[in-house]
Amino acid sequence: MQLSDPTGFEPLAREIAEQLGAHHAKQDGESECVQIVFADGRVLNLTANRPRTRITVTAVLPEQAAAHDIEVKPITVTARPRPRPSETQAKATTRHSAEHIRQRLLPAHTAALAELRELTAPQPATLQRADAALSGFLDRPGGGVAISEQPVRRPLGLTARCAVAWWHTLDGPSRAVAPFMADALRRAGLVTTEPHGSGYVFFAEPPAEPSDTRFRIAPAAGGEGWDLVDEFTGACLRTYDDREWAHGIAESANGEEDAARRAAAASLDLPGLSADLIEDEQFRALAVGLATAGHIPYGLTDVDYTQTPGFHIYPSAEPGRVKVARLLEPWGAIRPGARFKAPEREVERYDKDMEAYARLLTRPGQTAAVMLDGIQVTYNDPLTKP
Structure with missing residues (x-):
């Protein structure tokens, strides 16, 4: 099988994706890599090793994995396995590659994501700090403080368990109270995210070392578009249709985060207050x-x-x-x-x-x-x- 032509490699990847039960396969931008994307967001990168007619398959992990020393070693499979009777070379390559990915790579990928999910889950001490920080918000007949963990679907197969606080009312989380709950949590030393138009406040412990890339963009977990993700809390702030626009918003958000860090202020601005x-x-x-x-x-x-x-x-x-x-x-x-x-x-x-x-x-x-x-x-x- 000729792997020197990237346009010929993509159809092979689509056949492998179908064998694996994945959602789709696509070319990764201008690179020679082809991605297999699963419905839950997991991603595999396929790269043709042309001189030796072999295919290298890499399981993509979230950026947080490196901070926890979690990795999945790539595998390499031949693009020229011996066909079975009545089997073409193309079908043999598809079958052979899918079998090796299913047996050698997917279990390790799943285990790595599960380990990362546990390591990034909210700790009881964090939830207790949040509860103490919000103790001054006295319950009213129509509302009160609520704190819990919430599963958030993230790209690359990681369903994050995020800590969330909100002012509970009969009509749902209150958008009016969210900024003030976030301010109180930040004054308690936590980092927060307020998704656009939401009454939820996601919170987490700050990282051990400051980061210049707190906010990044990622393929939307819920469909088409690009998510603006807070790496500290795991929350998605908003989803954008245009990648370049989303990238600009991420850069702006990182700049505002840097300004707030240098100002050592819990809130540079707060709705409703001069x-x-x-x-x-x-x-x-x-x-x-x-x-x-x-x-x-x-x-x-x-x-x-x-x-x-x-x-x-x-x-x-x-x-x-x-x-x-x-x-x-x-x-x-x-x-x-x-x-x-x-x-x-x-x-x-x-x-x-x-x-x-x-x-x-x-x-x-x-x-x-x-x-x-x-x-x-x-x-x-x-x-x-x-």
Whole structure:
């Protein structure tokens, strides 16, 4: 069999894939390697060793495998086995290769993935740290903290067991509370991922050594496209159709991660809070109270604020006071006078929202008053900064 032509090698790989029960075979970009891809994401690389008419087959492992010294040695099979009676050379090569892959490579590949899955599973100590970090999120009649492990399908056959936290409501995980839970987990020394549009917060222990490639792209585990994967938590942030676009997003995310690491800040920004208030525990608690009551913090990229009003907390000129704005684009934003240009129905809705905010923010130790530009919260005993 002639293996010198890559276009002739791909049909052979497709025949081998069919024998193995794999999903499909495809050329790996511009390289001379052909990939056999299984439905669960496992990948085998087939390379023709032309001078000796042999085929080298390599089981592809996730990048985390190298950190745990897990490897699967490639196998080499002949492309010219002796055909059986009434069997062509091409059919003999397909049968011979599939048998060797099935017997010599696939068991080792499966065992390596299982070992990696166990080594990367969340540890009880990590779950306990998360539970302690979120203990300040007091249960409400309509919600409460939930923490568990969740299997996440990943490319290359690794179904990761990831640690996940969320604010549980009757309607499912709350998107409003997720940023504040993630912030609390980071302040406890954990790393977090908030998938786009999700109320789940994936978390894990930080790596022993800093990495410049926390975020990478991988073939989508659920179908066509490219996943943006957080190597630290195992979570997929979002799936993109275009590979180059996904690669650019990954580079940007790694740059933001580097900036946050150099700033030594748990949160460079936090929806619903002005940047200069993020490190104030009292104001964070104010935002958490609004979010756990079902109000949406302003600044989430996956929320339509033309339909859903959001809250934003910003400083007051007077000590011991803070302003809480209700934002609904294009009406009711912080912009001076915007409320007075709004349609009557929006003004009525604005006033009702403000009354609801004020009732929620009135509690022992603090009072809330409705002003023209939002809610003014006054602390009877404000926290003093060191």
